[in-house]
Amino acid sequence: MDAAASPLQHTMSTALSVLDLVPVRTHQTSAAAVAASLSLAHRADELGYTRYWFAEHHNMPAVASTTPPVLIAAAAARTSRIRVGSGGVMLPNHSPLVVAEQFAALEALAPGRIDLGIGRAPGSDPVITQLLHRSGTTSDVERFPDHIRDILSITSPQGATVQFTSGGTYGVTATPAATSQPQVWLLGSSDYSAQLAASMGLPYVFANHFSGDGLERALSLYREQYQPSEQQPAPVTFLTANVVAADTAVEAAARALPQIRMMARLRSGRPLIALETVEQAAAAEAEDGLSAPFRAWAESTWFIGDGDDVRRRLSDFAARHGLDEVMISPVAGAHDDEPMDAAPGRARTLELLAPLAE
Template sequence: MTTSPALSVLDLVPVRTEQSSAQALASSMALVERADALGYERYWFAEHHNMAAVAASTPPVMIAAATARTSRIRVGSGGVMLPNHAPLVVAEQFAALEALAPGRIDLGIGRAPGSDPVVTALLRSSGPTSDVDRFPDHVQNIQSLMSPDGARLRLTDGKVYDVHATPAADSAPTLWLLGSSDYSARLAAELGLPYVFANHFSGAGMDQVLALYRDGYSPSAEHPEPRTFLTVNAVVAPTRDEAHERALPQLRAMARLRTGKPMGRSETVEEALATPLDGLGQQMIEDMRGRWLIATPDDAAAEIRRLADRHQVDEVMVVPVAGTYATEPLDATPGRVATLELLAEAMA
């Protein structure tokens, strides 16, 4: 176990009050450039739909843009919600990304729809995509399609048809399974794939799920040992007071989500401070504060090392959830930039 785990980033591309999606995307592109310069291991984009506070809806598009702005950091999806997409389309998109940035692409796959039932139905309205019940088959199909040998389909007339996501591919993206329950952990262990538990979303049962994954792991040619890392929501600032202020907009957004209240664009820090939530919402906020990383640089670095040691991982992926003050530029997120900069410096 290393004393200083590698650091990575998961970006939901937050959209705040009065900010356009274009401005939010611009701020995320600046953030991935900074993460690349700071030495972060990887940078993943999430997939969510029809959420005013989140502009991360098309990971492949954002990954392509990010690879053009970076030189060494791995870039990927955290994750592609496979039930929304045909496996061949996913394989082709990520094979093309691998061709654009060889050795730098991660394909993280999840089972959740990433939206509400209405939008989920719209995503699948053009025809059947990746049936949730066939998730294991589709994961393996994507593996085969992205491999140099491709996949072989047997047609109804008995003929065999060869399919390649990219003919004569020289390399393939690293495939990860993502989840917040034991289902994907069991499947990742069975297939010999890396696995990430979505601790930033729900930390319940993480130790048990990771133990299940490691204990049941079947070695594969690409991954002879189980491989996983920890995710955590993070706000790092020069002072404790600023860290807690910048954490408040996202804490309140998560409390509203979990109590079924309407959600718009993320609040500014000033808006969050001005309008307290009710008792249940406030209790949720206090519960989440204890699980999130909200700290000054030295305290944050110490907590990162403690988490890595406790959960036996050599990498920690932070979700920079620092909010923005009203006076800060609409096309930038200084709090998120500071979180990455201060944490990297303290961990060095």
Template sequence: MSDSHPALSVLDLVPVRSGQTSAEAVAASLSLAQRADELGLRRYWFAEHHNMPAVASTTPPVLIAAAAARTSRIRVGSGGVMLPNHSPLVVAEQFAALEALAPGRIDLGIGRAPGSDPVITQLLRMSGTTSDVERFPQHIRDIRAIVSPEGATIEFASGGTYDVHATPAATTAPEVWLLGSSDYSAQLAAALGLPYVFANHFSGEGLERALDLYRSQYRATDAHPEPRTFLTANAIAAPTAEEAEERAIPQLRMMARLRQNRPLVALETVEQARAAASDFDALGDQIMAGARAKWFVGTGTSVAAELRAFADRWGVDEVMISPVAGSYDDEPRDAAPGRAQTLELVSSALS
């Protein structure tokens, strides 16, 4: 392991715990974004998921705007906008406006997955041809052009052109990242010369192949002459390893519910999760054990050491953690002490 210190960033799904309102969950996440800014972290991204009892990050642009207004230096962005759910022009306009609100601090992370179940996906994609997944590569190109200060030019088959700008007088543009968990996304990012993030926090399967494809097939551009990537990971840090393991239980149980297609509920508190520990079968226990083996859970010192080794192994200078620490019953509902201490302890140990 080298003496390098990878930059630390945050991925936030705006978790909603039992007894917590959406307003309280959002308040907790915005407070966490402020803390990340104070700690000197590199970027803070909001995910896009829909119709889930334990996840309030349904609209990344809205959350990004709120976080940008409460921070001063950290980059804020989407991890990511699920592009087939939206019109490319609307996405371009939203992020051009965000760039105007916080110049030089906006990341537009784009993904191809739906972020929800088939019913919600259908409701989101009622816009027609703009939701054609097969046109995803062209939609990426369109967004990059439209958000640029130069804008995009449409050429009509019958002759003539039409200029399109996401905002009237841009001087800067959000940085576009391509996100994914498959060979497809890695190869597309390489072909387009875009920064790329593999969604390692989902399962970790396929990471080596995706990075190899991205790096070996990368086509340099003026904006990005070299391939650029970082890694995502689930992490929990606490003053003691025992507390960290306890705070992992609610999210591990949520993972088991997802994988077994059980009804989803708001995230349990640590006490609720411990009280219901016997309601999973052997397969559920196996799912939780498999997930836990890929997470970084422990004291700030141990988690930082593991993240540093993780970054060294894969040759990256940044790790984006999803701080998945659960809450205890008596902790305030409009704050996230477990997630905040994860950022505090890990960033301190990495510095």
């Protein structure tokens, strides 16, 4: 069925965006995984999605999104309309000046299309976190709010001013002649992140795809405590969601199983592996039942089904939480015979849910 033929193409008023972790499946190289994701970004641009973000994770066999700025630059070069950004840059891993310079350069490459989503978690295990900090970064978690303010100042056309204790000042700008700056979003899944975003007058993204616990409270705190800023006079937020849409509910369930098994590994402390294919996941599940304790949770919190069902549920989800936008993480697995440099299941999810016809 052609994407343009979907009966729901023009019925969903909620804007849709995409979060990509650049999944790596069995026997797939990083090069092929990146190629598949860049192709997906191009497809999302064609279909009218609002933004396309890359996450930051490290040392995970099933995830190739380690460097959001590099992926954003590549995606910006392959798209023309869609906003591209990070979901997010894990700020404790980086110097605020480096982040500011990277995203100011991206803004210069694609003016008006760059989002800088910032998170507080390390995005990996303690060993990798220590390796990331060996570069001497001063972006410790305790100074997270200060470092966000630094980035906001440094990426602005006016730049920031360093005040020396001995007297005197020093000007710092991310680019010599900025005319615009990336849109900064604060990411999180806790009361802390919601309250910090509110106090700083920043748009906020709740990481619902990872953990839906505390969602209603976080949104309530953000909206009730919001302090208007010049850039953002009113609170703005959207939620992320794991999504698998297919032409049939049976196909959607089959394509969801590899990711459910990966989450089961992650939450049960088992060794992580590359993402299984649909066929590998089905065969392994028949033997070990790994996903059994997590399947009901995934089916109740993820959006898995045929296009009509998923689109209806996403619309209800957005209305229930007062959202103007939902960012989907298309987690459909791949079949054994599908090309390594493409992601047909994830592309079909986007096509079935597309807010605009081609």
